[in-house]
Amino acid sequence: DVKVTQSSRYLVKRTGEKVFLECVQDMDHENMFWYRQDPGLGLRLIYFSYDVKMKEKGDIPEGYSVSREKKERFSLILESASTNQTSMYLCASSSSDGGAFEKLFFGSGTQLSVL
């Protein structure tokens, strides 16, 4: 059974803290993504990566960075957390098998609260 695992289900952090959200997939997928989900806005793409050490900005990269040192792991970093980064964060992965786009597999999400 395929799996995308996010390290924390709930996180509470203080304004100004550096926050790390970890995501691991066991499907040998090339592509990995970070989205945030907010009411009325749906899922918005923060960053994605199509290969180790590669990263691309999504629609809302400001205030975030990412790291992909290994194929199976994609980390989202909030350099200095702010209250407007309180959100549900979803990690996803997909395959690039044959060059065709494949559907995304999502983790269960991390609900981050910044106080």
Added chain:
Amino acid sequence: DQQVKQNSPSLSVQEGRISILNCDYTNSMFDYFLWYKKYPAEGPTFLISISSIKDKNEDGRFTVFLNKSAKHLSLHIVPSQPGDSAVYFCAASVINNNDMRFGAGTRLTVKP
């Protein structure tokens, strides 16, 4: 600027009836469309997809219709079941591109 729009935040239907969820998009480059279903405390899961070379794709009780000229797609669920109650997200992408754009979601409630 949201390129994928779901204008109905919620929909309530009776068990056994048809559920129709709608989605509009603005980017004419999109050529691959998907629907995801999300239960509380879980990540979204893939439900059904359609490429732009088709206007209909069916999988059991779920059918997706695509109207390219109107930049509109819809998901039909027939018959609706209480277990279908969830948030449904419409998504779109360009094939061979690595990002995907999502709508805001529609919360479907199927009443017994």
